[in-house]
Amino acid sequence: MSDQADAIWQSIANSPRQTLSALFEQDPERLSLLAHRIPLAGTDILFDFSKTHLDSALLAQFEQLAGAMHLAGMRDQFLSGAKINSSEDRSAEHPAERGMGAVDSVESANSLHARMAALVDAIDQGVFGEIKHVLHIGIGGSALGPKLVIDALCRDSDRYDIAVVANVDGEALSEAVAKFDPARTLVAIASKTFTTTETLMNATSAIEWMREGGVEDPYGQLVALTAAPDKAAEWGIDETRILPFSETVGGRYSVWSSIGFPVAMALGNDGFAAFREGAAAMDAHFASAPFARNMPVLAAFADLYYAQVRGCQTRAVFAYDERMRLLPDYLQQLEMESNGKAVRRDGTALGRPSAPVTWGGVGTDAQHAVFQLLHQGTHLIPVEFIAARLAGHEFDEAHHRALLTNCFAQGAALMQGKASDDPQRSYPGDRPSATILIDSVDPQSLGALIAFYEHRTFANAMLLGINPFDQFGVELGKEIAKSMGNRQSGDFDPSTAALIDAAGL
Numbered sequence: 001m002s003d004q005a006d007a008i009w010q011s012i013a014n015s016p017r018q019t020l021s022a023l024f025e026q027d028p029e030r031l032s033l034l035a036h037r038i039p040l041a042g043t044d045i046l047f048d049f050s051k052t053h054l055d056s057a058l059l060a061q062f063e064q065l066a067g068a069m070h071l072a073g074m075r076d077q078f079l080s081g082a083k084i085n086s087s088e089d090r091s092a093e094h095p096a097e098r099g100m101g102a103v104d105s106v107e108s109a110n111s112l113h114a115r116m117a118a119l120v121d122a123i124d125q126g127v128f129g130e131i132k133h134v135l136h137i138g139i140g141g142s143a144l145g146p147k148l149v150i151d152a153l154c155r156d157s158d159r160y161d162i163a164v165v166a167n168v169d170g171e172a173l174s175e176a177v178a179k180f181d182p183a184r185t186l187v188a189i190a191s192k193t194f195t196t197t198e199t200l201m202n203a204t205s206a207i208e209w210m211r212e213g214g215v216e217d218p219y220g221q222l223v224a225l226t227a228a229p230d231k232a233a234e235w236g237i238d239e240t241r242i243l244p245f246s247e248t249v250g251g252r253y254s255v256w257s258s259i260g261f262p263v264a265m266a267l268g269n270d271g272f273a274a275f276r277e278g279a280a281a282m283d284a285h286f287a288s289a290p291f292a293r294n295m296p297v298l299a300a301f302a303d304l305y306y307a308q309v310r311g312c313q314t315r316a317v318f319a320y321d322e323r324m325r326l327l328p329d330y331l332q333q334l335e336m337e338s339n340g341k342a343v344r345r346d347g348t349a350l351g352r353p354s355a356p357v358t359w360g361g362v363g364t365d366a367q368h369a370v371f372q373l374l375h376q377g378t379h380l381i382p383v384e385f386i387a388a389r390l391a392g393h394e395f396d397e398a399h400h401r402a403l404l405t406n407c408f409a410q411g412a413a414l415m416q417g418k419a420s421d422d423p424q425r426s427y428p429g430d431r432p433s434a435t436i437l438i439d440s441v442d443p444q445s446l447g448a449l450i451a452f453y454e455h456r457t458f459a460n461a462m463l464l465g466i467n468p469f470d471q472f473g474v475e476l477g478k479e480i481a482k483s484m485g486n487r488q489s490g491d492f493d494p495s496t497a498a499l500i501d502a503a504g505l
């Protein structure tokens with residue numbers, strides 16, 4: 001990191017610390033500084049960061065940091081398809097899946113989307129028989145995105161029943177297939193590399209399940225979603241049912257590519273296109289809005305302030321909407337796999353905290369489980385609330401009113417606190433939160449929301465100087481697991497050897 005950036009960090013760390021209540025009292029314009037309603041693809045999203053400790057002085061310093069870390073230039077390179085993923089010598093082209101990037105990449109993504117749409121149409125028209133179920137097999141980025149989006153948007157869909165299976169634990173596959181008829185099931189094998197052990201083992205067992213269920217040609221009911229089409233073909237999948245995507249789309253950024261096939265199956269092609277349109281609107285905002293009003297960047301400023309200056313080791317995310325209950329799981333991979341790194345792009349030590357631990361849950365349930373610690377524990381944990389203005393169900397509107405009032409009340413309570421003569425009953429307050437309010441849980445809004453998190457993760461990485469697009473840290477465990485099968489317990493440390501023996505492996 002440059003001396004200039006170090007000096008700015010020093011001055012941010014030395015900035016006067018004021019309580020949230022004092023910040024509100026001092027600045028009547030605080031909402032216009034930190035709460036912005038951003039118009040996006042026919043809807044809009046309200047991002048309220050006014051209950052964080054950012055103020056105009058801190059914003060100005062973070063803008064200087066952005067200058068010192070070349071955030072604008074790095075963003076422009078990223079969005080134009082330059083090779084920003086330096087350790088793997090390639091670009092990070094998920095925005096091309098939404099229409100932004102190098103011309104060739106956008107054209108190629110468009111044609112791959114058209115190919116996928118044609119396959120979805122063919123399945124709809126019965127070319128593969130009477131398909132009713134889709135078994136999507138993938139793990140990590142090849143599962144979490146589709147799972148989140150389908151759970152959020154396809155609850156009322158009468159198109160196909162979709163199950164997403166990730167875990168190599170056979171319980172996961174067995175639960176998923178229990179309700180499916182093998183003859184009417186299409187199996188989508190989702191793997192960027194087409195080498196992931198868990199996915200290929202689940203796929204093999206799914207084929208076996210179809211065979212045992214009387215399907216004569218199970219391979220005729222397989223679709224591959226991959227950046228390694230040759231490997232899928234070697235595995236026995238017919239070329240016409242291999243839906244490729246670009247090697248430059250990272251796993252945790254891949255829901256926009258053919259990895260989103262089950263989303264298109266459940267939502268229809270138009271719904272999947274609308275989901276990408278929402279993300280494209282966020283791309284345009286990220287590409288052009290001034291940093292102090294650029295929501296992914298402003299959110300990254302808040303993230304860095306808490307992780308780097310206030311020593312917060314975790315960040316909590318609560319979806320106050322059952323439909324978005326999988327968002328914390330999705331964000332865990334996005335943020336922790338991207339920015340959980342101790343070295344910078346140039347290989348030098350980061351020398352400061354990396355991304356905090358992302359965790360969370362769903363409101364109002366979490367209020368009755370973990371919020372005690374948020375209000376009165378000794379940890380300072382920035383909290384993020386995500387809610388939708390409109391309900392999706394048809395029960396009394398009192399449900400949704402209660403949901404939203406609880407959400408907003410928690411943010412107010414964390415900030416206000418409450419004095420009491422009884423220390424057990426006093427709340428310190430001054431605890432930060434941000435609230436993101438979308439209009440409704442629809443494809444455009446969800447697409448924009450997910451893209452917001454992607455770009456926030458990118459901005460965090462650039463401001464720290466790290467590469468968010470590789471994930472070498474996940475390899476060692478995989479290597480050891482692979483080698484375990486062929487080795488004696490004596491080859492391992494005493495604890496691991498004893499576990500191998502105890503399990504009878």
Ligand code: F6P
Nearest residue numbers: 140141142191192193196251474
């Ligand atoms: O183990 C981590 C990881 O490589 C993730 O980055 C990725 O999303 C996941 O495994 C699945 O990989 P693949 O899509 O190649 O099967």
